[in-house]
Amino acid sequence: MVSLPPSVLFASPVVEAEIVVVDEHVELAAPKYSPYLRGPPTDSFRENLRSDTKYITSWISAGWNNDVMTYMNLLYLGKITDRVSVIGTFTPSHIGGDAPPIPFGEVFNVSKFIQDSDVPMVEWDEVKNPDSETIDAIGCWNVWEAVQYYEHYPRGSAIPDWLGLDISYTRGPDWLKLIPNYEHDKCSTFWALARLAYPQDRNKSIGNAQPSPQYHITLDPDEHMLCYDYLYYACAQQSFEFDYDYAPQWKDVGKHLYWSDHVADTAALYVKQLLGYPEDGETPPYITIHARHGDFSGWCWEAEQPEDCFAPLPVIARRVREIQDEIRMRKGIEIPDSHVFMTSDERDEKWWDDVKAMGWVKVDHTAMNTVELYGRWFPVILDAAIQSNGLGFVGTDRSTFSVLSARRVTDWHDGATRMVKWGKKDADAHRKRLDSLDTP
Ligand SMILES: Nc1nc2c(ncn2[C@@H]2O[C@H](COP(=O)(O)OP(=O)(O)O)[C@@H](O)[C@H]2O)c(=O)[nH]1
Ligand SMILES: *[C@@H]1O[C@H](CO)[C@@H](O)[C@H](O)[C@H]1NC(C)=O
Ligand SMILES: *[C@@H]1O[C@H](CO)[C@@H](O)[C@H](O)[C@H]1NC(C)=O
Ligand SMILES: [Mg+2]
Numbered sequence: 001m002v003s004l005p006p007s008v009l010f011a012s013p014v015v016e017a018e019i020v021v022v023d024e025h026v027e028l029a030a031p032k033y034s035p036y037l038r039g040p041p042t043d044s045f046r047e048n049l050r051s052d053t054k055y056i057t058s059w060i061s062a063g064w065n066n067d068v069m070t071y072m073n074l075l076y077l078g079k080i081t082d083r084v085s086v087i088g089t090f091t092p093s094h095i096g097g098d099a100p101p102i103p104f105g106e107v108f109n110v111s112k113f114i115q116d117s118d119v120p121m122v123e124w125d126e127v128k129n130p131d132s133e134t135i136d137a138i139g140c141w142n143v144w145e146a147v148q149y150y151e152h153y154p155r156g157s158a159i160p161d162w163l164g165l166d167i168s169y170t171r172g173p174d175w176l177k178l179i180p181n182y183e184h185d186k187c188s189t190f191w192a193l194a195r196l197a198y199p200q201d202r203n204k205s206i207g208n209a210q211p212s213p214q215y216h217i218t219l220d221p222d223e224h225m226l227c228y229d230y231l232y233y234a235c236a237q238q239s240f241e242f243d244y245d246y247a248p249q250w251k252d253v254g255k256h257l258y259w260s261d262h263v264a265d266t267a268a269l270y271v272k273q274l275l276g277y278p279e280d281g282e283t284p285p286y287i288t289i290h291a292r293h294g295d296f297s298g299w300c301w302e303a304e305q306p307e308d309c310f311a312p313l314p315v316i317a318r319r320v321r322e323i324q325d326e327i328r329m330r331k332g333i334e335i336p337d338s339h340v341f342m343t344s345d346e347r348d349e350k351w352w353d354d355v356k357a358m359g360w361v362k363v364d365h366t367a368m369n370t371v372e373l374y375g376r377w378f379p380v381i382l383d384a385a386i387q388s389n390g391l392g393f394v395g396t397d398r399s400t401f402s403v404l405s406a407r408r409v410t411d412w413h414d415g416a417t418r419m420v421k422w423g424k425k426d427a428d429a430h431r432k433r434l435d436s437l438d439t440p
Pocket of ligand 3: 108109110111112259260261262
């Protein structure tokens with residue numbers, strides 16, 4: 001990034017929004033750029049903002065599914081504050097930091113989302129030219145320091161650097177935090193966050209902006225491009241809300257984020273290839289297991305033996321049988337063990353041999369050459385898409401990856417889902433409830 005005089009870059013341009021008229025004689029196709037913007041991407045993001053439109057943005061900073069949830073939270077906050085959400089790329093924190101970021105719109109179908117949900121959004125690369133060397137100074141809210149007590153700085157993210165943003169943060173007021181002074185919860189409610197989107201409470205909460213790291217500019221939080229450092233912990237009423245049926249960030253937003261055609265088609269192709277079905281035929285009904293291991297081994301303190309921590313395969317198999325029974329009862333469809341996929345971050349080959357011995361199919365990205373054919377992001381994206389399009393899903397309790405897949409299987413396919421408990425011996429021991437199909 002070159003150093004440009006920052007003085008000109010933090011004021012809104014003094015241009016009035018003009019309606020961009022597309023010459024109908026030349027341009028019969030869909031407009032080239034979003035109606036929420038003045039035109040194609042500009043070097044400073046401010047040049048592209050409409051004066052009759054307000055925007056909201058935020059950054060990501062965790063595993064991919066956490067980040068998907070964070071963008072869903074941003075979209076929900078945008079919906080309730082009548083702002084257009086500006087969404088960044090996904091950052092490769094868990095797949096190798098050297099992998100390139102992947103645009104949101106390559107993974108999800110943005111135009112279908114806007115149409116189905118009526119929630120407006122644009123992607124950052126539509127707003128600001130990704131090749132721009134202009135640094136934009138901007139004021140943002142620091143939510144992180146208002147909700148936790150260990151890190152005395154705003155939540156970090158790779159996104160602002162990529163966007164060429166030099167951010168002056170204002171610490172959010174203490175009332176952002178749902179449970180005052182409680183160190184074990186980090187939720188701030190959507191409506192607490194929304195108070196800062198309007199002048200009355202904004203005015204009472206500004207005045208302590210910290211200088212930006214690059215140019216040491218001090219700016220109150222932006223009103224045109226409202227921004228918050230981190231919204232993963234935003235909730236409507238309680239933490240871990242994606243687990244609950246009422247969650248508005250899922251019901252009104254997340255549910256409408258369908259895969260892009262490229263992702264959906266590739267996932268369907270994988271299912272057919274792995275099961276030996278013709279590529280041009282229908283995808284058969286199937287069940288997917290997500291066995292989340294990896295860094296979850298850091299949560300094993302209740303397990304007396306290391307092997308007691310994650311659920312053993314026979315325990316998972318019991319959940320698979322429950323799903324098979326439910327689908328048979330509810331839909332009259334028989335899904336054999338040969339149509340059960342295993343997806344996992346487990347690397348132990350012996351464990352995978354045991355999976356195959358169960359009669360289940362490994363979604364094997366090495367054998368399928370996924371990275372070479374589709375890039376570093378696709379193993380995780382395809383596993384998520386495969387999970388989401390089954391008629392049954394067995395997930396791992398406390399994994400956001402599993403939670404999103406379970407919700408998709410339920411809402412998109414009226415499918416059957418179970419979460420396997422883990423962390424100690426017999427953690428998933430449960431009585432099969434005969435009175436109800438819904439065995440949580
Ligand atoms: N390809 C693949 N990657 C996985 C799988 N499970 C976990 N991972 C990786 O581990 C990360 C876990 O972080 P996240 O997506 O936030 O989900 P969570 O940690 O389970 O809540 C994923 O984003 C993947 O990079 C899996 O079944 N398949
Ligand atoms: C907020 O402060 C600005 C600038 O001081 C002022 O113009 C505006 O009227 C204030 N709004 C409210 C609702 O107090
Ligand atoms: C989005 O969905 C629409 C309607 O299903 C489809 O026509 C379009 O090709 C999709 N776009 C992408 C990028 O997947
Ligand atoms: Mg995670």
